[in-house]
Amino acid sequence: MIYKKFKELNLSRLGMGNMRLPTRLGRIDQKKAREIIDYAMEQGINYYDTAYVYHMGKSEPFLGNALKKYPRESYYLATKFYVMANPNIEKVFEEQLRRLDTDYIDFYLLHCVNEMTIGSYMKESRHYLDFLLEQKKKGKIRHIGFSSHGKPETLEKFLDWGKDCFEFVQIQLNYLDWTMQDAKRQYEIITERGLPVWVMEPVRGGKLASLGKKYDDMLKKVKPEWSVPAWAFHWLMGLDNVTMILSGMSTMDQIHDNVATFQTEEPLTGEENMLLMNAAAGYQSKVAVPCTACRYCCDGCPAGIDIPVWMNLYNELSLTKDKQRWEEAMKNINGPDTCVGCGQCTAHCPQNIDVPGYMEKLTAGKCC
Numbered sequence: 175m176i177y178k179k180f181k182e183l184n185l186s187r188l189g190m191g192n193m194r195l196p197t198r199l200g201r202i203d204q205k206k207a208r209e210i211i212d213y214a215m216e217q218g219i220n221y222y223d224t225a226y227v228y229h230m231g232k233s234e235p236f237l238g239n240a241l242k243k244y245p246r247e248s249y250y251l252a253t254k255f256y257v258m259a260n261p262n263i264e265k266v267f268e269e270q271l272r273r274l275d276t277d278y279i280d281f282y283l284l285h286c287v288n289e290m291t292i293g294s295y296m297k298e299s300r301h302y303l304d305f306l307l308e309q310k311k312k313g314k315i316r317h318i319g320f321s322s323h324g325k326p327e328t329l330e331k332f333l334d335w336g337k338d339c340f341e342f343v344q345i346q347l348n349y350l351d352w353t354m355q356d357a358k359r360q361y362e363i364i365t366e367r368g369l370p371v372w373v374m375e376p377v378r379g380g381k382l383a384s385l386g387k388k389y390d391d392m393l394k395k396v397k398p399e400w401s402v403p404a405w406a407f408h409w410l411m412g413l414d415n416v417t418m419i420l421s422g423m424s425t426m427d428q429i430h431d432n433v434a435t436f437q438t439e440e441p442l443t444g445e446e447n448m449l450l451m452n453a454a455a456g457y458q459s460k461v462a463v464p465c466t467a468c469r470y471c472c473d474g475c476p477a478g479i480d481i482p483v484w485m486n487l488y489n490e491l492s493l494t495k496d497k498q499r500w501e502e503a504m505k506n507i508n509g510p511d512t513c514v515g516c517g518q519c520t521a522h523c524p525q526n527i528d529v530p531g532y533m534e535k536l537t538a539g540k541c542c
């Protein structure tokens with residue numbers, strides 16, 4: 175495992191994300207998830223990222239329990255406060271300490287800062303920065319940061335507000351979003367401020383695990399020993415200001431592959447980078463909906479629609495035009511035809527996807 179310095183700490187370059195743990199019947203599969211955590215610890219991964227809302231609030235207690243058998247100084251815990259889930263940061267923070275079964279949190283983030291949430295975080299009467307700094311003084315928080323899901327100008331505004339409080343910034347960064355979501359400008363803004371970058375969605379929620387046979391074969395021909403996801407990680411290794419690369423690994427195959435990738439620091443060459451950009455352009459031209467399956471949209475859906483599943487189907491049907499597949503899918507309960515158009519899903523979507531609009535198109539069969 176390769177490591178990178180952050181202040182006095184040696185952080186594994188690969189961090190374990192706990193938003194996409196293996197599930198069974200809608201709940202975290204304790205046995206499989208523990209196997210992944212144990213393997214991560216065995217292989218030298220020492221950074222574990224979760225959040226108050228992951229897995230409907232079950233990720234934090236799972237992680238606290240899974241790591242309990244290891245010395246506390248052998249790993250770093252990161253979790254997040256999401257103002258839209260509960261604005262009472264004092265209450266949430268104490269609950270998080272209990273859930274994680276710890277006296278302190280190594281990395282604490284304000285979660286999902288975007289155009290919708292920034293005003294709630296910056297509301298003067300809430301004194302969020304004062305609270306975070308107070309907990310840091312007490313030793314209950316070691317390092318303070320935030321995750322950004324907004325536009326570059328929103329990121330700059332939040333950094334101005336936080337002044338010297340923030341020590342790192344987590345953004346969605348991968349070779350597709352470098353241009354598609356203006357991640358390049360966000361990376362530049364954070365770098366200009368002298369802060370290190372934490373990466374989420376390096377493989378875009380698994381969407382970059384395969385670019386389609388044509389482009390996968392192109393990459394395999396040049397680097398037969400690399401998996402397709404490995405290209406995304408090696409691309410990130412070429413960005414000097416990236417410290418932490420988080421990956422939500424939900425199978426043993428995924429963590430085996432990722433651990434193998436992070437045995438050496440090997441950025442792409444100029445020719446390899448050009449090849450990857452050509453493959454990405456071809457892939458991007460075929461993707462209709464930029465959904466990463468983060469599932470933020472699902473919480474509170476009055477119709478109980480499994481939105482990422484339907485977004486994935488929309489992309490599939492946009493390519494295949496398989497009318498029969500669409501007809502079979504529409505027989506399912508809690509389908510797109512049950513959408514009430516309330517828009518709460520779009521309000522919570524980091525990609526700002528017009529979910530009700532796509533539900534309407536799916537219902538009408540306009541994707542195929």
